[in-house]
Amino acid sequence: LLEVLDPEQNISFYDNFIEVDIDLSKEMFNDTANNLAKVQPALLDRMEIINVSGYTIEEKIEIAHTHLLPKLVADHGIPKSKITISKKIIEKIVEGYTSESGVRNLEKKMAKVFRAVARHITMQEAYNVKVDEAFLDKVLGPPMQKEVYQNNDTAGVVTGLAYTTVGGAILFIEVSLSPGKGKLTLTGNLGEVMKESAVIALEYLRGHYKEYGINPEAFDNWNIHVHVPEGATPKDGPSAGVTMLTALASAFTQRKVKKQLAMTGEITLRGKVLPVGGIKEKILAAKRAGIKEIILCEDNRKDIAEITQTYISDLKFHYVKTMDDVLQLALMKDKVKNALPINEKREMKNDK
Numbered sequence: 001l002l003e004v005l006d007p008e009q010n011i012s013f014y015d016n017f018i019e020v021d022i023d024l025s026k027e028m029f030n031d032t033a034n035n036l037a038k039v040q041p042a043l044l045d046r047m048e049i050i051n052v053s054g055y056t057i058e059e060k061i062e063i064a065h066t067h068l069l070p071k072l073v074a075d076h077g078i079p080k081s082k083i084t085i086s087k088k089i090i091e092k093i094v095e096g097y098t099s100e101s102g103v104r105n106l107e108k109k110m111a112k113v114f115r116a117v118a119r120h121i122t123m124q125e126a127y128n129v130k131v132d133e134a135f136l137d138k139v140l141g142p143p144m145q146k147e148v149y150q151n152n153d154t155a156g157v158v159t160g161l162a163y164t165t166v167g168g169a170i171l172f173i174e175v176s177l178s179p180g181k182g183k184l185t186l187t188g189n190l191g192e193v194m195k196e197s198a199v200i201a202l203e204y205l206r207g208h209y210k211e212y213g214i215n216p217e218a219f220d221n222w223n224i225h226v227h228v229p230e231g232a233t234p235k236d237g238p239s240a241g242v243t244m245l246t247a248l249a250s251a252f253t254q255r256k257v258k259k260q261l262a263m264t265g266e267i268t269l270r271g272k273v274l275p276v277g278g279i280k281e282k283i284l285a286a287k288r289a290g291i292k293e294i295i296l297c298e299d300n301r302k303d304i305a306e307i308t309q310t311y312i313s314d315l316k317f318h319y320v321k322t323m324d325d326v327l328q329l330a331l332m333k334d335k336v337k338n339a340l341p342i343n344e345k346r347e348m349k350n351d352k
Contacts, residue, residue: 054101096143156251160243163278168285180223188228191236
C-alpha cells in the first residue's frame with residue numbers, strides 16, 4: 001500500500017506473479033480498520049481518515065428487524081408463519097450475546113436461532129413459533145454479564161468511560177492508600193499513556209494540596225496503589241486522566257464520589273481538561289450501565305449535539321474546563337467516617 005498510495009514516487013506497481021507493471025496512480029483504495037493505533041504512521045499519513053461510529057442499540061434493533069430478518073428468512077427457507085422474532089427478543093440478543101460496534105455478530109447469533117427452528121421443522125418436533133427468552137437460553141446459552149454501575153460507596157473509587165474496538169465501555173479506577181513512603185504502584189495491564197496520566201494526576205494533586213485541604217506530608221507517608229480491574233484486558237489512552245485524578249483526590253481527602261456519575265477527559269499539569277474521542281460510544285455505554293450524570297470537556301459539547309437526543313434524554317451532562325471544576329462536581333462534601341488520618345501529621349516509626 002505504501003508503494004501504490006504515493007503516485008509522486010511510484011507511478012506503477014510491479015506484479016511479480018504476472019511480471020507486468022500496473023498503473024495504479026488513478027485508482028482509489030478503500031481500507032477498513034478497527035483500531036487506527038495499529039496502522040503504520042507512514043501509511044496513515046497517505047490516507048484520508050473517515051471515522052465511522054458504532055451503531056446504538058436502537059439502531060441495531062431497527063437494522064435487524066428491517067434488513068437481517070428478511071435476509072435470514074430467505075436464506076434458511078423458513079416461511080414467515082413458522083417463526084416470529086419480536087424487537088424485544090432482538091434487543092435481548094443485542095445486549096446479552098453481542099459486544100460489537102457493528103451487526104456482523106448479531107447476524108450470526110440470529111442465524112443460529114433460525115437454524116434451531118429449521119431443525120425443529122425438519123425433525124417435525126413441536127416448538128413455539130414465537131421465539132422467547134427461554135428458547136434463546138437453550139440455543140445461545142446464558143447471556144453475557146452486562147456491565148452495570150456498581151454503586152461504589154468507597155472513597156477512591158471512580159467510574160470512567162473508555163473506547164474500545166467494539167464500542168464504548170465503562171471502567172472502574174480504584175485507589176488504595178497504605179502506610180509507607182509515598183510509593184506509586186499501577187496495576188491492571190495499563191499502557192504507557194494511562195501510566196503517564198496517573199503520574200500527571202498525582203503531581204497535580206501534590207502541587208495543589210492547599211486547595212483540597214491535604215497535608216503535604218500525606219504524600220510521603222502513604223503508599224498509593226492505583227488499580228483498574230480486568231487486568232487481563234490491555235488498556236491505554238489519555239481519556240482516563242480526569243478519572244485518575246478524581247480517584248486520587250477522593251482517596252486523599254476521603255470524600256466519596258457522587259453516585260451514578262461517570263467521566264472522561266484528558267488532563268494537563270496545569271489542570272486543564274482536554275477533549276477526547278469516542279464520545280458517542282462512551283455515552284451509550286454509560287447509559288446501558290445505569291449512569292445518570294456524565295462529566296465531559298467543554299470542547300466535547302459539539303459531540304453530544306451529534307447524538308440523537310431521544311437516546312440520551314435521561315442523561316445529565318456537565319461540561320468542564322479545569323480539574324477544579326471536575327472535583328467540585330464529583331466529590332461529595334462529607335468525609336468518610338473513620339477516615340484514615342491522611343490530613344493530619346503522622347509520626348513514622350524508625351525501622352531501626
